[in-house]
Amino acid sequence: MPDLFSPFKLKDITLRNRIAMSPMTQHRATDGHINDFHIMLAGSRAAGGFGLVFPEQIAITPDGRTSISCAGIWDNAHIDGLARLAKLVKDMGAVPAIQLGHTGRKGSECPPWEGRRQLPPDDPRGWAVRGPSDVPYGGVRPYSVHPLSVDEIHELHRAYADAARRALDAGFEWLELHFAHGYLGASFLSPLANHRTDAYGGSLENRLRFHLEALDAVRAVWPERLPLTMRLGSDDLNPAGLQFDDSVAAVAMMKLRGLDLADLSWGFNTDDMEPKPFAELAAMVSRAERVRREVGIPVATSWNLGVPAIADSVVREGAVDIVMLGRPALSNPHWPLWAARELAHPDPWSLVPEDWAWWLRNLRAHPDCIGWPKPAHEAADERQTR
């Protein structure tokens, strides 16, 4: 039975464990170019023991960014920086992964610490946003949405393919399409955002056409030996929105079109979801487990899995193949090493680079003085023996 530290093989790629740093947008790029900060963030988590490491969502077009300071891959000039990041992640023993995305009608924002708001199209940092229909995000944002023509949809699919080719050139070995969180893919699938009456709207099959054609376009350039995955907005938590049953059927259709793994997340197509899932422990796990069981496809998920015992149990129970950590990976670059100690792994140091492991094994420091708290199980044993 696999646990959190068991290797995981998908196509020709083997992760050293089941722990991934989930993509996290940082609003620190310039003209789409990543910099030393992004490379530090990814490289340090790879050195900290994560098996799969994503930088933030990488936009396929300039208007696919969340803010003007988000990273992109719409130009060959973006390849060099991303290649440095991918190489460092790989040198540290993790698999470099890339999440390609387009924010659709949710783009043109300012960084969240300036207030979560959309900027008008004529703002120097803003742009006119595009989506499946002319419905603004949540039905409440003040700026109009340009409804994509069929030609523009095809152009976007070509942009996904061009981005995938650049990602391959940059050395990434795992590709995820970001079709969750209210972004372009998620809004095509959601009846809240997609009011189209053509082949891309209406029935589930039609609303999923955007996804299926994107998979086809990307697979044409992304080698069969490398994983092609999708973060799917699978539940709008809204009675008028996308229902999870439809997402199970959608993943089954995408599996037939070459999807290798489903990373389940929320639709986030409005702000008024109920219940709000932000603080619930293991909030997405039962849904991920259902997709894994009913569709027979490997699954990943995030959302409050940062307690080591919970992360380990969802893998052991066969609910989830990969645990995606967002906020825990921000707060602790060595989360896997810490979790290994918490879970009484026989050799926690095996999770860090070999030279660090040598120093840490051989310098015989006092065990309480190496910069991490005593594991919960040891602290409990100590209390009992007092």
Ligand SMILES: Cc1cc2nc3c(=O)[nH]c(=O)nc-3n(C[C@H](O)[C@H](O)[C@H](O)COP(=O)(O)O)c2cc1C
């Ligand atoms: C700062 C920040 C930025 C994020 N940016 C992205 C992103 O670019 N792409 C994405 O799919 N999810 C993004 N997320 C969501 C995370 O990947 C993750 O799914 C979420 O934080 C839940 O996992 P957690 O409970 O481990 O934090 C972001 C989350 C945070 C905290």
